Amino acid sequence: MSAPPLAQARRSRAPSPGSPARSRRGPDDIRVAAGGRGWTPWAFLLVPLAFLAAFTYLPVAAMLFYSFTDWDGFSRTQDFVGADNYVELLTRPQLFRVFAVSLFYLAGAFVQLVLALYFATVLSFGTRLGNVFKGFLFFPYLINGVAIGFVFLYFFQPGGTLDTVLGALGVGPRLWLGDPDLVNTSLAGVSVWRFTGLTFVLFLGAIQSIPPHLYEAAELDGASRWQQFRHIIVPGIKPIIGLSAILAVSGSLSVFEIPFIMTGGSNNSETFVIQTIKLAFTFDKVGLASAAAVVLLALVLLVTWLQRILVPQERVEQS
Amino acid sequence: MRRTLAAAAGLVLVAGLTACGGGGGEQEDSEVVAVPPDPAKVTGTITVLTNRTDQVQDGTTQEYATEFAKVYPGVKVEFQGLTDYEGEVRIRLNSEDYGDVLSIPNSVPTNQYPRFFAPLGTSDELSRKYDFTERATLDSKVYGIANIGTANGFVYNKAVWERGGVTEWPTTPAEFLNALKAIKDKTGATPYYTNYKDGWPMTNWGNGLGSPSCDPAANDKLSEIDDPWGPGRDLTVVDTLLHDIVHDGLSEADPSTTNWENSKNLIATGEVATMWLGSWAVVQMRDAAEKAGLNPEDIGFMPFPAQSGGKFCTVVRPDYQYAINKHSKSKEAARAWIEWFIEKSGDARQALSISSVKGAPLPDSLKPFEAADVTFVRLGLGKSALVDDVDKASEIGLGSKDYPQRIVDVARGAADGDLAGVFADLNRRWAEARASVG
Numbered sequence: 001m002s003a004p005p006l007a008q009a010r011r012s013r014a015p016s017p018g019s020p021a022r023s024r025r026g027p028d029d030i031r032v033a034a035g036g037r038g039w040t041p042w043a044f045l046l047v048p049l050a051f052l053a054a055f056t057y058l059p060v061a062a063m064l065f066y067s068f069t070d071w072d073g074f075s076r077t078q079d080f081v082g083a084d085n086y087v088e089l090l091t092r093p094q095l096f097r098v099f100a101v102s103l104f105y106l107a108g109a110f111v112q113l114v115l116a117l118y119f120a121t122v123l124s125f126g127t128r129l130g131n132v133f134k135g136f137l138f139f140p141y142l143i144n145g146v147a148i149g150f151v152f153l154y155f156f157q158p159g160g161t162l163d164t165v166l167g168a169l170g171v172g173p174r175l176w177l178g179d180p181d182l183v184n185t186s187l188a189g190v191s192v193w194r195f196t197g198l199t200f201v202l203f204l205g206a207i208q209s210i211p212p213h214l215y216e217a218a219e220l221d222g223a224s225r226w227q228q229f230r231h232i233i234v235p236g237i238k239p240i241i242g243l244s245a246i247l248a249v250s251g252s253l254s255v256f257e258i259p260f261i262m263t264g265g266s267n268n269s270e271t272f273v274i275q276t277i278k279l280a281f282t283f284d285k286v287g288l289a290s291a292a293a294v295v296l297l298a299l300v301l302l303v304t305w306l307q308r309i310l311v312p313q314e315r316v317e318q319s
Numbered sequence: 320m321r322r323t324l325a326a327a328a329g330l331v332l333v334a335g336l337t338a339c340g341g342g343g344g345e346q347e348d349s350e351v352v353a354v355p356p357d358p359a360k361v362t363g364t365i366t367v368l369t370n371r372t373d374q375v376q377d378g379t380t381q382e383y384a385t386e387f388a389k390v391y392p393g394v395k396v397e398f399q400g401l402t403d404y405e406g407e408v409r410i411r412l413n414s415e416d417y418g419d420v421l422s423i424p425n426s427v428p429t430n431q432y433p434r435f436f437a438p439l440g441t442s443d444e445l446s447r448k449y450d451f452t453e454r455a456t457l458d459s460k461v462y463g464i465a466n467i468g469t470a471n472g473f474v475y476n477k478a479v480w481e482r483g484g485v486t487e488w489p490t491t492p493a494e495f496l497n498a499l500k501a502i503k504d505k506t507g508a509t510p511y512y513t514n515y516k517d518g519w520p521m522t523n524w525g526n527g528l529g530s531p532s533c534d535p536a537a538n539d540k541l542s543e544i545d546d547p548w549g550p551g552r553d554l555t556v557v558d559t560l561l562h563d564i565v566h567d568g569l570s571e572a573d574p575s576t577t578n579w580e581n582s583k584n585l586i587a588t589g590e591v592a593t594m595w596l597g598s599w600a601v602v603q604m605r606d607a608a609e610k611a612g613l614n615p616e617d618i619g620f621m622p623f624p625a626q627s628g629g630k631f632c633t634v635v636r637p638d639y640q641y642a643i644n645k646h647s648k649s650k651e652a653a654r655a656w657i658e659w660f661i662e663k664s665g666d667a668r669q670a671l672s673i674s675s676v677k678g679a680p681l682p683d684s685l686k687p688f689e690a691a692d693v694t695f696v697r698l699g700l701g702k703s704a705l706v707d708d709v710d711k712a713s714e715i716g717l718g719s720k721d722y723p724q725r726i727v728d729v730a731r732g733a734a735d736g737d738l739a740g741v742f743a744d745l746n747r748r749w750a751e752a753r754a755s756v757g
Contacts, residue, residue, distance in 0.1 A: 266721075
């Protein structure tokens with residue numbers, strides 16, 4: 001950020017001419033004199049910041065508050081119960097069993113990263129019909145998640161699309177959503193199908209920002225495609241890979257819409273968020289559910305933090 | 320910077336909320352809204368919130384409004400059809416803008432009614448006129464009146480049952496299972512359809528309560544016992560039947576991809592023989608049969624296969640109850656609408672439902688029940704608030720889909736354990752919750 005912090009800018013405007021402050025803080029004054037730039041960015045930011053506060057920070061603060069009460073979502077009174085909700089959460093291990101389901105999505109996220117990286121690399125080397133393939137890959141991400149849920153319900157039905165296609169290959173029909181051992185794999189597959197496009201576009205953008213003369217030089221030195229990938233592309237887009245990994249992990253901890261729409265969390269496919277929603281809206285335990293949401297938030301932050309430590313961010317020199 | 324801002328915002332909010340939490344001393348009492356004596360003098364515009372979006376679209380509501388205007392010329396009635404009725408109204412209840420007349424969402428606990436709704440009369444007076452008033456009674460004031468009551472039973476395709484060689488209603492769960500087996504063997508139809516995926520049609524299994532025992536106090540009794548799934552109890556009989564149907568392979572192959580809209584066509588065309596639902600469903604299934612070019616009379620309704628003293632019993636429960644927004648500016652007009660809609664509109668008859676007006680004749684779809692001398696058990700709901708509390712504390716959800724879905728999962732081997740284990744677990748949770756609610 002180039003503008004000085006708000007408080008500082010305000011202070012730098014105040015001193016009267018000839019005060020000692022002026023000579024010390026010269027550069028600031030020149031900037032302010034050049035049209036009040038200290039304030040201008042904040043004026044532009046006012047609306048987005050107000051939205052951010054109203055729709056992110058205030059609800060989070062409210063959630064934190066509810067998590068210390070026994071509120072049922074209706075009554076006017078909210079009794080303060082201290083850490084009772086958290087104690088109850090942590091003493092009911094079955095509430096955390098649902099995280100086992102997240103492992104399926106985590107595996108899916110890994111597949112998704114590899115696939116996206118593969119396609120991004122291939123398509124960044126001027127493939128024939130490259131733009132068509134880019135469109136195909138990105139398209140699923142543009143569709144509404146609810147619509148995807150319904151489409152895949154038909155896809156997975158007994159005798160549905162998937163069974164028909166597999167039947168042509170001589171593979172027998174399965175209960176893709178009915179079989180408790182298979183349901184999470186199917187759902188994670190849908191999730192991969194949907195989000196590969198996004199990861200792909202992130203990777204593609206990063207790869208295209210690598211200066212082309214690096215490839216030329218590498219080619220002149222006789223480097224193979226794999227060597228170019230290994231030594232130019234991967235190091236060049238490392239920060240984006242790191243970012244995608246964080247998104248993937250936090251995403252798989254907080255999976256919601258695909259299982260909620262397709263199975264409603266039945267048949268062994270319940271995720272932590274679905275369970276939280278049931279606590280809040282089926283059983284009117286808004287306090288307990290808020291505590292669960294806070295725990296999930298803490299877990300996601302923890303994962304992000306761990307990742308920062310394990311995979312330190314380095315500045316990449318691309319020249 | 321961001322962190323400081325968030326922290327500051329958080330502090331302000333917490334302070335604000337705490338202040339609200341402490342200052343909830345608003346006057347809850349309000350006057351009973353009586354039916355206006357002189358229709359000509361009532362004026363105003365009222366908004367009616369309804370879950371019947373189909374009626375709003377096909378103009379039925381407009382017809383009702385026109386009829387109503389003939390009696391109350393000074394009142395204008397407008398309708399708002401809400402697709403996700405429960406969800407949207409629950410949120411709107413936090414404001415003052417939730418229509419003038421509305422159906423009370425199921426998620427509002429009875430003890431909160433005075434906060435949202437104006438009392439419609441005393442229980443002495445209204446319970447003489449209508450059924451089911453005690454569901455919405457608090458401190459001997461009634462806050463909501465149901466338009467219809469729903470009997471529970473099996474919607475079935477008579478033609479398919481006859482092809483399976485079954486012409487008499489089964490009188491025990493075992494006979495019922497044999498009938499389904501015969502249908503499966505002889506017709507190839509799916510004998511029973513769970514509607515597992517959409518879930519809400521399955522919540523009707525909880526409404527089986529009271530059918531096997533024929534006891535109007537079955538629901539209230541739940542607040543007094545620790546083992547609703549003990550041997551011989553209603554819920555045990557009902558849930559065991561659900562379990563056995565699925566366990567014996569008499570339901571659809573893949574419950575996780577069922578589809579409610581499509582299930583109407585399946586039963587209309589005879590691909591599915593039976594579903595456990597409320598009597599309200601019969602109209603929709605008959606419509607589907609007519610659209611498919613088949614005989615709507617093939618769709619029948621039968622009581623739960625259990626008898627008490629040689630007679631079938633079917634439990635009748637109230638549907639949504641109509642209430643008046645406490646903040647309404649036209650309470651008189653709203654009260655007039657409720658009175659007129661329930662008694663004069665004929666809506667209950669059109670839906671082939673049991674009118675909640677005492678002494679009203681039964682709908683055609685239930686005529687066979689009358690002929691077979693089925694006892695209609697009007698379930699007492701005086702302690703439903705307490706039963707609700709225990710249910711929520713236990714996280715069982717008698718009226719939610721999780722609990723019947725779990726039984727189906729256990730029955731088809733998709734979840735660990737067996738039925739006895741499930742019952743033991745449910746009993747344990749019920750007993751613990753009862754102890755905690757007190």
